[in-house]
Amino acid sequence: MGWHAYLALWCVVLGAVAVVGYGRSLAGVTRGQRAVRVMGRIERVTEPRHGSSGREGIAVVVTFRDPATGQEFTVTNDGECGDRISTAWTGREVGIRYPPGRPHAYQFTTDPDAGRSGLGRPNFAVFLIYVGLVVVASIDWGWPWALIGFGVPWTLLSATYLPRAVRDTRLRIEGLASGDPVPGRVIAVLKDVTVDEDSGTATRHTPVVAFTTHDGTAVTAYRTTGLSDPARSRGRELTIHYRPDDPAVFTTDLAAEHRSRVGEIAFAVGSLLVGVAAAVAGGVLIAG
């Protein structure tokens, strides 16, 4: 069996996966589509204990109502139950997802709409087919086709991503700068020690910031970036800029946000240029 036959097999198998996936998505029977998605409400926030682990997120008590039965459930984020809750305040809405009829298998989610279309798996199968075809084209017709195969879709993706990145960072900065800052404080520093056979012991420190917004919302949040010497930051007084409509978006350093905005846009532009350069170089080499 020649290697072209293996490629054909690769395409057939993945094509079947894709067709089945798209069919299931059209029929609305994928796990993501069947999942029940509701918004829960944080009823209680427990202040993290200094030195404890940050892996399980801020301890919260959440209530939600199952739309099928109307029954209300009170749950906590104990153990493995979806996305980590790293910013919390009483009254905050959090996404909850669970299989139909099984509210006890609830999972917290930061993006309640994630996976709603059920197209992730078939799209990935199509991507793998595309990779296989690009590899074949590169071997059969020459490596410049790899540049084309990579550059063209990369450029299209970057061109889509760039305007959105610019808009999102602009809105974020505007939101953060729109209100008066409030005082905040590092109330605890969480510590997670992991042992790796290669790199030895690694310790990660996660400062926990608490602040109260102008409307009286007491926010508790992990702050993984932007604080110098996080291990000894407990008790440090901070100035918090937050978005009035969503205190989960906050910063302790507005100037750093501006710098990171420039960095993000530069990254998006650089990414676009890499794609264009690859596609152009591939085209020139093929034409030459």
Added chain:
Amino acid sequence: MTITPAPPSAPPTRSTPLDLARVVLTGAVIGSSLAALVVGTVLGHVSLLVGGLVLPIAHGLLVLAAGAPERARRRAIVPCTTLARIEGLHATGGETSDVPVRFDLTVAPDGRPAYRVESTQSVNLVDLADYEPGGIVVVQYPPHQPWAVKLVKRPTPEWEDRAASARINSAPGPALTAKPPPDGSVGGYLTLLALLLGAAAVVFAFRADLFGPEGPADRPPSAAGPADPGTSSTTIVSAASGTVALGPGQSLFDGGRLRLAVDSLTQGDGRNRQALTVVAQDRLLTVVFTPAGSQAPGFDLDALPYPRIPALVREARTTLGVRSPQTWQLTAESLSGALTLRVGVAGADGAASLEANGHGEIVRRVPAR
């Protein structure tokens, strides 16, 4: 009527025949796929390599699919939440911030007899002080596995209140544990045995290629798989002749390889494609080109019956009475006019040859004498 609840049963201690069949199959798949990868690498057998990769993946998918209904059934079960009394605890290790702690608990389910259970849980060092003998904790377990108790570190307010006001008396032992069944070692031996048998089966199936004669002249032309055009070879070309020597593990008589080798000698503008003689052995090809301007009776290299050549060599090796051929070669020339192919074979039984015309049809056999 009073219904007396039965005390919780211990974990199953015997494996079912289905469990044993599963471990045997898993062992066989692991052994055969590993052996296929090794044998495929040694022989350069691409199909075997691919099979060695695909087999465990297919097996994994099969196991996943077969276990899906059972997993779905278990997921649909709502775990029981109840209170438990800590009878004792001790940390069993710990280099990280979370240490494994072995709890001895008296679990007190609502409406059922209390029972003892041992369970190991990971507890953060900072939170360790929350757990002490005599303390009440909230636990969860699947209804059908009362020994699989899990500590609820963040109970709901309702369960917090119940734990704060509860008093639980110690239950007598022995404690249930979630240890693997005692006959788990049988499964281990079966897995190992199946693994070895699976590997042996693959090696046995390819024993001829692995342990057969190693000399290139002794390898049957069709023994190896299709040659990889990217593997090593040495090519020397001059105006008068050209030579191609293939690297180890390749053969000119693998599908299409002879044609590729001939083409490699004649590529380029103005290269001569007329030859006086072509001599091919397993890994060595020599072409004597017709000198430019010569009237010598050469032939076009494209006229060779390439698809027939492996069959001619096989025919000469197997049907002319030379039982253990040690050397053989193919010669193509048209010095006498028409293109003639001659395959010579020599071994302990003597020498033999056959002749074929330009279409690859055998016209003469000279058996061993």
